[in-house]
Amino acid sequence: MAYVGELDTGQKIYLENQGTQTLITSIFSGSGQQQQSSNSISTGSWTAEPEMYKTSNGVIVEITTAGGKYCVQIQGSSMSVMNETPSLSKERQMQMRQVESTPASSMPPMEPMKPMKMGDMEMKMNPMEMRMGNMQMRMGSSTSDEIHQSKRRFCSQCGESVHPNDRFCSSCGHRLD
Numbered sequence: 001m002a003y004v005g006e007l008d009t010g011q012k013i014y015l016e017n018q019g020t021q022t023l024i025t026s027i028f029s030g031s032g033q034q035q036q037s038s039n040s041i042s043t044g045s046w047t048a049e050p051e052m053y054k055t056s057n058g059v060i061v062e063i064t065t066a067g068g069k070y071c072v073q074i075q076g077s078s079m080s081v082m083n084e085t086p087s088l089s090k091e092r093q094m095q096m097r098q099v100e101s102t103p104a105s106s107m108p109p110m111e112p113m114k115p116m117k118m119g120d121m122e123m124k125m126n127p128m129e130m131r132m133g134n135m136q137m138r139m140g141s142s143t144s145d146e147i148h149q150s151k152r153r154f155c156s157q158c159g160e161s162v163h164p165n166d167r168f169c170s171s172c173g174h175r176l177d
């Protein structure tokens with residue numbers, strides 16, 4: 001069971017007790033865009049329903065557990081556990097609704113990964129390929145391609161592929177041994 005509090009800014013704050021963790025999820029939804037951030041705080045099991053209070057600069061969530069009270073300040077998408085329990089006036093308490101669970105995070109589709117290159121190290125995705133100097137690792141490629149790949153050599157200087165019989169790199173002229 002989770003609780004959700006809704007702010008007039010369009011932000012929704014979900015609270016869920018998962019074992020001894022309290023999961024706090026803040027969701028901003030605007031024009032087709034959704035921004036979601038979550039924090040998990042070790043609080044222990046709840047002994048009462050969580051309470052939410054509106055403050056001048058955000059929201060304070062009060063969680064009551066067997067181990068005591070935890071106050072979490074939420075400002076925008078940042079959350080921090082407060083060291084001291086602030087004085088919370090009941091007038092500012094916000095309504096919370098019970099919901100089944102915190103909505104699963106809707107991650108934006110992952111951008112295709114670009115090849116990574118650092119010095120003589122290179123990494124590619126799909127098929128996964130990693131290259132460091134003359135060493136190469138490859139996954140997910142066809143067998144025939146792998147055999148072909150294993151015969152290939154790479155210049156230790158510039159990383160270009162070189163013919164197995166080449167004595168010098170055709171790209172940078174580095175002497176191959």
Ligand SMILES: [Zn+2]
Binds near residue numbers: 157160171
């Ligand atoms: Zn070279």
